[in-house]
Each structure stands twice: as C-alpha cells, then as structure tokens.
Amino acid sequence: MNRSLLWVIAGVLLVGMPFVYGAPYPMHIIITILIWSFAYTSWSMMGRVGLVSLGHGGFMGVGAYATALLWNNLGLSPWLGIPVGLVCAALLALVVAWPCFRFRITGHYFALVTLALSGIVLQVITATRDLTGGSLGYTPNRVPGGSSFWAFQFTEKHTWYMIALIVWAAGLAIWYAVERSMLRYALEAISEDEDAAAAAGVNVTLEKLKITVLSAMMTAMAGALYCQYQMFVSPDTVSGISVSLQMVFAVVVGGLYVALGPTVGAVITILLGEGLRIGFGTSAVGWDNLIYGLLLVVFIIFLPKGILGSIMGAFRRAPAKAAA
Amino acid sequence: MLEVRGLTKRFGGFTAVNNVSFKVDEGEILGLIGPNGSGKSTIFNMLSGTLAPNGGSILFQGREIGGSAPHAIINSGVGRTFQIPRPFRRLSILENVVLAGFYGQGGGQGGHSRAAAETSAREALEMVGLPTNPSTRVDGLGAAGLKKLELAKAIATKPRLLLADESLGGLDEGEMDQAADMLRRIRAELGITIIWVEHIMGVLMRVVDRVMVLDHGEKIAEGLPTEVVRDPRVIEVYLGTDADAVHAVAEAARA
Numbered sequence A: 001m002n003r004s005l006l007w008v009i010a011g012v013l014l015v016g017m018p019f020v021y022g023a024p025y026p027m028h029i030i031i032t033i034l035i036w037s038f039a040y041t042s043w044s045m046m047g048r049v050g051l052v053s054l055g056h057g058g059f060m061g062v063g064a065y066a067t068a069l070l071w072n073n074l075g076l077s078p079w080l081g082i083p084v085g086l087v088c089a090a091l092l093a094l095v096v097a098w099p100c101f102r103f104r105i106t107g108h109y110f111a112l113v114t115l116a117l118s119g120i121v122l123q124v125i126t127a128t129r130d131l132t133g134g135s136l137g138y139t140p141n142r143v144p145g146g147s148s149f150w151a152f153q154f155t156e157k158h159t160w161y162m163i164a165l166i167v168w169a170a171g172l173a174i175w176y177a178v179e180r181s182m183l184r185y186a187l188e189a190i191s192e193d194e195d196a197a198a199a200a201g202v203n204v205t206l207e208k209l210k211i212t213v214l215s216a217m218m219t220a221m222a223g224a225l226y227c228q229y230q231m232f233v234s235p236d237t238v239s240g241i242s243v244s245l246q247m248v249f250a251v252v253v254g255g256l257y258v259a260l261g262p263t264v265g266a267v268i269t270i271l272l273g274e275g276l277r278i279g280f281g282t283s284a285v286g287w288d289n290l291i292y293g294l295l296l297v298v299f300i301i302f303l304p305k306g307i308l309g310s311i312m313g314a315f316r317r318a319p320a321k322a323a324a
Numbered sequence B: 001m002l003e004v005r006g007l008t009k010r011f012g013g014f015t016a017v018n019n020v021s022f023k024v025d026e027g028e029i030l031g032l033i034g035p036n037g038s039g040k041s042t043i044f045n046m047l048s049g050t051l052a053p054n055g056g057s058i059l060f061q062g063r064e065i066g067g068s069a070p071h072a073i074i075n076s077g078v079g080r081t082f083q084i085p086r087p088f089r090r091l092s093i094l095e096n097v098v099l100a101g102f103y104g105q106g107g108g109q110g111g112h113s114r115a116a117a118e119t120s121a122r123e124a125l126e127m128v129g130l131p132t133n134p135s136t137r138v139d140g141l142g143a144a145g146l147k148k149l150e151l152a153k154a155i156a157t158k159p160r161l162l163l164a165d166e167s168l169g170g171l172d173e174g175e176m177d178q179a180a181d182m183l184r185r186i187r188a189e190l191g192i193t194i195i196w197v198e199h200i201m202g203v204l205m206r207v208v209d210r211v212m213v214l215d216h217g218e219k220i221a222e223g224l225p226t227e228v229v230r231d232p233r234v235i236e237v238y239l240g241t242d243a244d245a246v247h248a249v250a251e252a253a254r255a
C-alpha cells in the first residue's frame, strides 16, 4: 500500500477518534501520551546521532516554568510566554552545549555534563521557592470560567486532544525534515568521526549546536504544553534527572532510529505508569523508575533498535528474502 | 600557491615536525616522501587544520591558514585524504561524497545547493571509478575502493590544492599504478595542484614533478626525482630503513 495513503488514513482516524469515542479517562491518557511522545521525539533527534543528553528534563522545566511564571506574575499570555520559554531553553542549550562541542566533550562525558544540567535546573527551581513554589509545585492562575484562548487554558478534553495531536504531528514532521536534510548526513558523519567530518568541510561545532538548540526548544515546548494541560507542574514531573532518564528509556525501548519509535516508547511508559498506579496504588510509587532502569539494560543488550525498530527491520528484511 | 615557513609540531617533548619550509607552485605535483614516522602525515594534518602547528606559517593563496579551523581551510580550497581511510559507514558511498560536496565547496553553510552537491559528488565518483548508485554501502569496499572513496570525498569539495596521503602499502602493483594514474588525471582534467605523500618511492617518482624528503621531522632533500635519488643523505636514510626502498631507489635511478 501507498505510504502517503497510509498517513492520510491514520490522520483521519486520529482526528475523528474523539467524536466516536471520547470518554474522559482514555482521552486523558491519550493526550498525555501525545505530549510525552512529542517530548521523546525531541530528545531522539539528538540521541539518534550519538548526542545522548541526560539534561532534557531541564529544558522541559524551563519551558513549563517560564510560561507559567510569566502568566502569573506579568499576565503575559502563553501565546507569548511559550516563545519566551523556548528562547530561554535555546539560550540554556547554547550555554551548556557550546563549551562541550568546542572542547570536544563527547560520548559519556557529554552525557555527564548534561546530567549536571538537569540537576541544576531542579536545584534552581527548589531554591527559588518564593517564586516557583519549590518542590511543592506551581499552578498557573486559572481564568474565571476555566477556558480562555488567550490564557491557553481549556477545560474541554477534546480541545486538548486536538492541540496535542497537532503538536505531536508537527514533531513527526520535524523529525522527517531533519531525516531528509544534509544536517542529518553531517550529524551521522560527526557521530562516527569528527575529524573526518571536518575534513569534508563540516563545521562540527555549528552543526551539533543546530540540532541541540532545535531539540531543546521542542522539549521546552513539550514542558509548556504539559504544564498548561495539567495546570500544575512540580520539579519532579517536568525537570530533574528521573524525567531525563525516562526520556532515554522510552526512546530506547520504542526505537531510536524510526520516527514513531519515541511514540511507541511513550505508549509503553505511560501505560506502565498508569497500570502500576491503578494496580498497586501509592505503594508502587517509584516502581516505574526501577522497572525502567531494568528494562533499559535489557533492551540495550537484547533489542538495541527498540521494539518498533526491530519489528520494522524484520518486515523490511522479509520481503527482500522472499524476492531473492 | 602554497608557502610553508618554519613549520613545527611537538607532541609533548617529542618534535614530530621540525622547522620545515617549502613551496608548491600552481599546477605542480609535489611528492613528499620519508620513512614511516618521519612526520609526513603530521605536516598534512597541520596544512588541513586537523592539528594546530606549534610554530611557523602556512600561506595558502596569499592567506595565512596556519591554526585555522579545518572546515574553514577545506572551504578555502584545500582538500585532503587520510592515510588510513575514514569513511562514514552509516552513510552510503554516494552520501559520503554528497556530504563533502555540500559542506566543503567554499560556500560554507548552505552556500551550496544540494543539487550542486549531488552533481559534484557524481562527477567525483566517476573520476575515481566508484558506483554512483545512491544505495551502495561502504561496507562492500576493499582497501583500494576505500582509498578511492577518500579521493572522491576530497575532490567533491572542489579543492585548488589536494593533499593526498596515499600510502599505497596495502595495494598490489596494478592497483598502485592505477592510483598513480588517477592523481595524474586529477591534475590534468581538474587542474588541481597536488602534494602526494608516500613512503614507497618507486611509483611516486614516475608521477611527481618535484620531491621533498623528510627524516625524523626534518627536511633533508628537495628537488627533481632524478636528483633526489642520488642524494647521499636520502640513500642513507632509505638504506637504514628497509630493503624494498633501497631496491626502489636503485631502480628509479636507473630509469
């Protein structure tokens, strides 16, 4: 079957779904999955070319808190606050990544530096508790009536579903655009051999910064969206190390090298989290992180292409064999 | 076209290249020979920006490029190959060369269109005799093929000066002649000036206009191939190292 036809059918089904079946709880789960899929897709754009960041929770936090703080303190609409948050995330990404790339901090060392970043953002949020509410979390001021376009606040789940769907689809579109771009060739080359890439004329530092800033801004967008949807953020849910590790886990499990891999990862992590919560209640708090950690090790060893990547790989090989 | 003065590189306390000066004229093929470890690749690494010199100057087309970033030097018209081929295995053969054509052609970032990059990539692949099929992987290439890919990547950046770190050591006689012939054609058809590094003398001597000889990081001789092979210091260096070379020197002198 034709690929673009497949996309059109999928699009129609996704857009039409809430009109057929729109119970609040499943809708909530699906919206959450879409937002996190977008965050994971953002992370994977760096991860797939060997730039393993353990600091993306930091970018999510910046997007979420910047938007909410600007709204509560200055009355700035999220329509302006979100772009400001994205710019802040881009600047933070430059400040952290430029020295790393300039001085060739790569691989494990890069991961360690970014790990520090997510810790620092968490610390800053906790330390400025007069402003941010610290570890108790933060709530954007509700508009009277609960829904307002200007305030980016909506009570209808259907509205949120459409917003999340559009952003998720935009994330996939960006993933494909990068996949087809010369930037991706350059980043693949850089991930293999920086000197050889430079000898082909690639400005290694600049190309790495491009993808880092793009990925950081998208991740901040996911944070802002999550905050507006939940109408509550806490440092644990949108920043810090466990969120950052969860991104790595989800993408590795779903598939690092395929567009929908991060989405599959989000479906698995969120259903796992919900399943534990419903099945075991509060006694299971923290179990999900333990299970993530164990599964991560298992996947890296036995299924490095992730679930979706392995399935697609098997399908691609099968017809080739049949033809031979 | 290229003027190098007092070029020096130290690794810790060890001086790999010591106060080396030379010139390359437009349209010339200069051979750079010397035993293993004499500093040839290190000179190339400095000329292409992969390593920063500890001293000396490198004037390329009248501009100082010593210590500049490698991508800037490549984009100013220098192309290089690596002695041990360094292909990008995650990309296809064509993609390897398109990458160089896109990023290396002086336009810098996005200065060149992808279509132009693909055209120069196909030309470069045809020049060296590799398939231009978009999906052929690097993994199928043998030693000779990988060296051709190195050359194609360098040519696709449309250099004025090509630094060919060939070392034909791993190739059989026929492949060596083919490689030498290819450098001749690159100069004749593309008008590219070449510095060719090699530690086996025989093939090189038949192609180059002039030779420069290095030993322990120092220049010990420079001149026409027929002069250099008679130079007592050169003979001594090669006598002192390997028997094949001695044979090659003798043969080259007879020719």
Ligand SMILES: Nc1ncnc2c1ncn2[C@@H]1O[C@H](COP(=O)(O)OP(=O)(O)O)[C@@H](O)[C@H]1O
Pocket: B011, B016, B034, B035, B036, B037, B038, B039, B040, B041, B042, B043
């Ligand atoms: N990056 C490096 N670090 C330390 N020593 C090096 C480095 N590169 C080359 N050398 C040393 O410098 C000397 C010259 O090496 P090289 O230029 O590769 O020689 P050639 O290409 O003539 O065989 C050798 O002794 C080599 O071990």
Ligand SMILES: [Mg+2]
Pocket: B040, B041, B042, B083
């Ligand atoms: Mg060498």
